[in-house]
Amino acid sequence: MRSFLAALLALTTLSSVASQSFLTGDAPAPRIPLPREKAPAFSAKAVLHDDFTQVSLSDYTEKSQWLVLFFYPFDYTFVCPTEIRSFSDNAAKFAEMNTGVAGVSTDSHHTHLSWTRTSRENGGVGPLNIPLVSDTGKKISYDYGVLITDSNDDMFGAALRGVFIIDPTGTVRSVIINDDGAGRNVDEVIRTVQALQYS
Template identity: 40%
Template sequence: MSLINKQIIPFKASAYHNGKFVPVSEANFIGKWSVVMFYPADFTFVCPTELGDMADNYAEFQKLGVEVYSVSTDTHFTHKAWHDSSDTIAKVTYPMIGDPSHQLARFFDVLITEGDDEGLALRGTFVIDPEGRIKTIEVHDNGIGRDASETMRRVKAAQYVAAHPNEACPAKWNEGEATLKPSFDLVGKI
């Protein structure tokens, strides 16, 4: 069963955010767009490149009314230690959620349950609308890093479709480009 349009479950977690430990719950995802970005573990290799890329683009996400959350199965204490010891992670100003109980990784279906990486999360990116419903999903092997600009494109498309429910964004759509208006007359014309 797909997670698309599924409502985020009630949860309570702790995050490291701007020099403090803060509580995070499903309530944080209501009323604004959110990006939830799972990664395997702190103090690893591909993960800091992704979190750093997102940090470099965070202001642009905020201009769109989007909050970004990174999540791993590490604790919020580990997030602080990583933030304090890595120049790349020191750029991160969005909340870094700890999920040592695996509650979020299980709900988002990114928890690795066997093999050498058991207990870690896959690289999963989820765009959540202001009602707390999952609108886009990207999950892939942990050896493949993500690109914040592609996440940004998907956020903009999701926001556009939410604001224009009778339109759809075609492949490679970017903000300002033509959209489609699905109708009987459009069938077979593309």
């Protein structure tokens, strides 16, 4: 079953990748928005609480909230469930800090839904308290500079593991980007949000 899903994801990714000009050399290389720069606006389909919804940067800025926007390569991969569950398990702590959390990958919202409906024992992530945003068009990952655009890379068309802390004005305040094998420390993300809020 898992190999079938992997093959399906690969076909979906290649199909979507082929149609994107920024993956065919027609656009500049992705540029990471740095601290003190405006965060790129986005609006996309997502999965939250076993249902489809729409998630936008403005959902947070219009409520004067901070946002932790994190990127990960794919659903159904090894490192992703652990860190995503950690972000989800700490959703209430982030909420106490007036901070929302959203995860983004280039998977479809249907794949996100399937992953959240699959138990952790069977390779899924299980129910989450945070939205998983679908970036099948790759634009969000590209705009945030984490899209892998090298066609010789075996993760071509996926996102690096990035974390962007965005303040209520829509300004990037912190950027953390790791290669695929290294997960994020959610406690450190919480500490960074607290430090930025009181600086």
